[in-house]
Amino acid sequence: MKLRTCARCLYDEAHPLHLTIDDDGVCSGCRVHEEKDILDWGDRFEQLRRLTDDYRSHGGRTFDCIVPVCGARDSYFIVDVVKNSLGLNPLLISYNKHYNTDLGIRNLANLRMAFDCDLVQNTTSPATAKAVTRASLDTMGSVYWHILAGQTAFPVQIAVRMGIPLVIWGAHQGIDQVGMFSHLDAVEMNRRYRKEHDLMGFEAEDLAARYPRLNDFNLDAYVYPSDSDIASIGVRGIYLNNYLRWDSKAQHEAMIDRYDYETGEQQRTFDRYNDIDCFHYAGTHDAIKFRKHGYGKAIDHACREIRLGRLTREDAEVLAGQYRSVQPADLPLLLDWLKIDEAAFWTVVDKHRNPKAWRMEDRFSPVERAQPAPALIQAARLPIKDKCEFALTRSKAPHLSDDRYVLVGKGYVDPQLAEVGG
Numbered sequence: 001m002k003l004r005t006c007a008r009c010l011y012d013e014a015h016p017l018h019l020t021i022d023d024d025g026v027c028s029g030c031r032v033h034e035e036k037d038i039l040d041w042g043d044r045f046e047q048l049r050r051l052t053d054d055y056r057s058h059g060g061r062t063f064d065c066i067v068p069v070c071g072a073r074d075s076y077f078i079v080d081v082v083k084n085s086l087g088l089n090p091l092l093i094s095y096n097k098h099y100n101t102d103l104g105i106r107n108l109a110n111l112r113m114a115f116d117c118d119l120v121q122n123t124t125s126p127a128t129a130k131a132v133t134r135a136s137l138d139t140m141g142s143v144y145w146h147i148l149a150g151q152t153a154f155p156v157q158i159a160v161r162m163g164i165p166l167v168i169w170g171a172h173q174g175i176d177q178v179g180m181f182s183h184l185d186a187v188e189m190n191r192r193y194r195k196e197h198d199l200m201g202f203e204a205e206d207l208a209a210r211y212p213r214l215n216d217f218n219l220d221a222y223v224y225p226s227d228s229d230i231a232s233i234g235v236r237g238i239y240l241n242n243y244l245r246w247d248s249k250a251q252h253e254a255m256i257d258r259y260d261y262e263t264g265e266q267q268r269t270f271d272r273y274n275d276i277d278c279f280h281y282a283g284t285h286d287a288i289k290f291r292k293h294g295y296g297k298a299i300d301h302a303c304r305e306i307r308l309g310r311l312t313r314e315d316a317e318v319l320a321g322q323y324r325s326v327q328p329a330d331l332p333l334l335l336d337w338l339k340i341d342e343a344a345f346w347t348v349v350d351k352h353r354n355p356k357a358w359r360m361e362d363r364f365s366p367v368e369r370a371q372p373a374p375a376l377i378q379a380a381r382l383p384i385k386d387k388c389e390f391a392l393t394r395s396k397a398p399h400l401s402d403d404r405y406v407l408v409g410k411g412y413v414d415p416q417l418a419e420v421g422g
């Protein structure tokens, strides 16, 4: 049996978040994406305003909501919407991913300055992050689990601890990639989706049960609060992409213009905006994604750009193909950190290949993909509305112009921004 591929985007049926393909050869992700050009987004934003108004604290001195942030991935946009469009006072929460690029640290520092917000950051001990990563590599073939677990647990922990019930996230990946839900369902964050999809089926407690050595470390940062704690505060997590027309590329470009968001090249994708704060994400982490699921981030980004009318299916295939076999330059650093040799590393990852994408019995040869009929591709084609070009901003690395930047929270920001609020 060959895998069917969408006639509009490049996803196939082996997608780990699961998608379906309809009689016209178009996948559920593309179908739900069509809502972006149909829904009345003005009306949906008013719904968001009414929803968030209920959480506005009166007096203006306390926090109205929690916004999880990092040094990339729409963080500026989300804070801009929450603070400037909705007029809320957010407490920013960040899980330190340990794999920070200088650029990501600068972007996070600049975010605090540009929006003049309080930020709470959790940095787990390096030994804990390493022990957890060794266990997650073995259990799931993932070196990113600690980040996925930490960044989805810590904001909810703070919500419970500080009694701030509303958490505002950016895009729900299941909606944006595979159309798991309609935007109209307005799905909210929940424990089950987090465990099944974000955490690949393993909570911190499950990992510790398999690796008793982990009990020597403090795993609090990865533990989602109990249902009773969540219920007692009334914590809920909403996704902005259910209420405004999500276009990550356009959103980042607005943030470059308005707040000096810094962009950068990535190893295994043409996108210069998302996840540039991490030196493993578009490197080894993405090479692992390819090894497990048969495709990488460049395909995700290409599908997104097809759906938003900036790439033809044909151009997207060529563009994504250029990154397919790029060897991650960050791998030696990761191997050295984990004290594992390269052959052993890939042997562990190979245990976690997706059997829908790879023939396990045949030296991991790819399961064949059936190309959609040309007539279906033609019928599914969207008009091209814009160019798929990603801006490369001037680097703010301090060695380039030491006199122009100051050190704030281990990141260098423009001194004029540092003077905001005296």
Ligand SMILES: [Zn+2]
Pocket: 006, 007, 008, 009, 010, 011, 026, 027, 028, 029, 030, 031
């Ligand atoms: Zn599709």
